[in-house]
Amino acid sequence: GDGWIYPPYGATYLPEHDVMIGRGVSDNKGPAIMGLFAMEFLREKGYPLRHGLTLLCGTSEETGMQDMQMLRAHGMRFPKVSLVQDAFFPVNYGQKGSIDGMLAFPAGGNLLAFDAGSVRNVIPDLAECVVARPTDQVRAAFAALPEALTAPITIEAAGDHTKLSAVGRSGHAAFPAGGENAILYLARALSAAGILTGDCADAIREIAALTADPYGQSEGVAYSDEISGDLTLVYAVAHLRDGVLSLSVDCRSSITCDGEKLEAALRADWARRGAEITHFERTAPFYIPKDDPRVVAMQALYHAATGRDDEPYTMGGGTYSRVVPNAISFGPGMPGEKPDRAAFLPAGHGGAHGRDESVDIESLCVGCAIYAAAIAALDDLTD
Structure with a gap:
């Protein structure tokens, strides 16, 4: 970075x-x-x-x-x-075991840009977006939020629009305990502020939910075994292009976890959230x-x-x-x-x-x- x-x-x-x-x-x-x-x-x-x-x-x-x-x-x-x-x-x-994937969310509306991360196995320490909304309105919406949500966020004018940045802490996706995902910080704050319109509001809400926990709790696939410990599930790269918000997937499944059942559960959860799976590759332990x-x-x-x-x-x-x-x-x-x-x-x-x-x-x-x-x-x- x-x-x-x-x-x-x-x-x-x-x-x-x-x-x-x-x-x-x-x-x-x-x-x-x-x-x-x-x-x-x-x-x-x-x-x-x-x-x-x-x-x-x-x-x-x-x-x-x-x-x-x-x-x-x-x-x-x-x-x-x-x-x-x-x-x-x-x-x-x-x-x-590992799953390398990419999700795509419809994201039309007033979210003009969203960028975070460079590789799927590194938790991003910076996430940025541009929203088509006057900066004074964005500041007012954020002023009503708890400080825990707004502390990592920087707001600045970008012409007639508003640029927002979130700072996290970088870390390896295989060992997420020490990292702080900037995508989570930005998506969570955007969703709570209610400043988005159109499909992008739904996409950001779901991304905030997915990134809230790096151990598969949100997706219902949490798993742990004595040999290798907890399953981890990290979303580290996000980019908005042509009205589609892409999100990378990095899952490390415990050695005794049933890979086929895990894949089925993830596919069902992502579909429920309105995401299209554009890439999916599973590797055995x-x-x-x-x-x-x-x-x-x-x-x-x-x-x-x-x-x-x-x-x-x-x-x-x-x-x-x-x-x-x-x-x-x-x-x-x-x-x-x-x-x-x-x-x-x-x-x-x-x-x-x-x-x-x-x-x-x-x-x-x-x-x-x-x-x-x-x-x-x-x-x-x-x-």
């Missing part, structure tokens, strides 16, 4: 914090470099590997993983076993047993390298483990690593997918050493 303090593509190193700042330094350019260094280390040391090594760098992991799926469809010979460097240590043995030899070996290696007894885990995020055969997600993030590493940055800065994304250089070095050992261990395990 906008509002970076440091150049997004400058790879700025701050020695006083031992931190690098730049778009993707932690997710996932830094880990790609770690893989290269681990491979080069083994080559320089002349370690006798029984198998060849290949570094695969995908470019659509955040938007559907079509690249690796295309390679599979065209018969590419993937490695016998793969390490995916896009999670946390120790071993990630399960990932929730990823799961390997905790006693899989690869999991056991990587856990032992992690313990030997760090002295820590962290358990293997599941998550809502999706990695290339979903589509790359015989893949296992292992690091490079450290559990609880330096939570204050970006404390010198303002709130909302420093995290993956956000402003001034940062990575701790020491953790990259530790992870690189672990990966070199992991490659050697998997080489021994693989026939």
